[in-house]
Amino acid sequence: MSGFLKWLAGLNPFAQIPLVIGAFILVAGILIFFIEIAPRSGRRYTIIRALVCVLAPVTVFLVLGSIPLAAVVAAVLGGVFFLLDYRSREGAGYLFQLIGFLSPAVLLLTIGLLYPTVATFFKAFMNARGSRFVGLENFVFVFGQEANRVAIINTIIWVLVVPAFSTIVGLAYAVFVDKARGEKVLKALVFMPMAISFVGASIIWKFVYDANSVDQPQIGLLNGIITFFSGQPVDFINAAPWNNLFLMVILIWVQTGFAMVVLSAAIKGVPAEQMEAAQLDGTNAWERFVNVTVPGIRSSLIVVLTTISIASLKVFDIVQTMTGGANGTNVLANAVYAQKLEEGRASAFAVILFLLVLPIIIYNVRQMRLQKEIR
DSSP: OHHHHHHHHTSOHHHHHHHHHHHHHHHHHHHHHHHHHTTOOSHHHHHHHHHHHHHHHHHHHHHHOOHHHHHHHHHHHHHHHHHHHHHOSSSTTHHHHHHHHHHHHHHHHIIIIIHHHHHHHHHTTBOTTSOSBOTTHHHHHHHHSHHHHHHHHHHHHHHHHHHHHHHHHHHHHHHHHTTOTTHHHHHHHHHGGGGSOHHHHHHHHHHHHOOOOTTSOOOSHHHHHHHHTTOOOOOTTTSTTHHHHHHHHHHHHHHHHHHHHHHHHHHHTSOHHHHHHHHHTTOOHHHHIIIIIHHHTHHHHHHHHHHHHHHHHTOOHHHHHHTTTTTTTOOHHHHHHHTTTOHHHHHHHHHHHHHHHHHHHHHHHHHHHHHHHHO
8 A cells, every 4th residue: 555655656746636536436436336236135246245245355455464454354344244134124235335325424433533532531631742641630730720711711701702792693684684675795795704714804803903003004994993083092902801802703703694694594484474473463573573583593593502602612713813812812722722732731621622512512412302303
């Protein structure tokens, strides 16, 4: 395998591209072929499945050069094929087809999510190099330092303020713009910040918040307006503790478009008969909104709030780009990055962040299950 990669690396880049694409298509085609023939019964397909049990271990041996691993692959494949062909109630190989579709996603989740999560949890109780168990020492460091406690408090404030304001503004915009002239254009303007990365949005808002001394021209939009009316320039980014609020405005600006799109679609899904019935009962617009529209979009409100809450807990780009966590603006995700050379302490920060995200995810899943039961 390493020889093939070295040979590929030595080729012209324009020759590498079709070879890589061709290899991907070949592998995908082989997988799709075996998934397609798996549910079929008959001697021919039994022979094909038997060949898979032989060729797969041989391939593993040729690629990795490991006899024990090839033997394990052969045993597993043989046992899986036998059990699934024997016990499947939906046709021969049905479960194998299911596993064939699910296994790539499960493998990627295991490698990219499950293993790093478990590894991070164990590293949180080890020293910086991961060579010695130190117990709760890293967590004592996290909660024992004033700067770290500020980061935790700031993160909690972010998750309380940003989802609430983003959802309220997005909902208000969705209600007032709904069925208005130029609705598509107005909604597109609000949704446009979603297409910008957090770093890009932060750079844009840096020009809004930028402050120079009194004797210099102001390139920041807000300070330009303030000085135009004979006011004194304000250092928005460094003016603690309000600088946290000014950073939150950036995420609110980005996430409001997401909230508006989701809630606007949910509002359009509220049955018109309910609104007409409420109007016939003599209710005004506010009463119809509170008693008909809001209950009708409750599930969408929960999705929007939980999604933005998770984004607020994980916010890193904005803080790192705007202040680097200085002047009392640090948050947990940025604290993880700041401790990148101390794996144990960084892992402790990551575990705390995970524990803060977990209740939101559990609540969201429970609400989705309740909605399914109601339907």
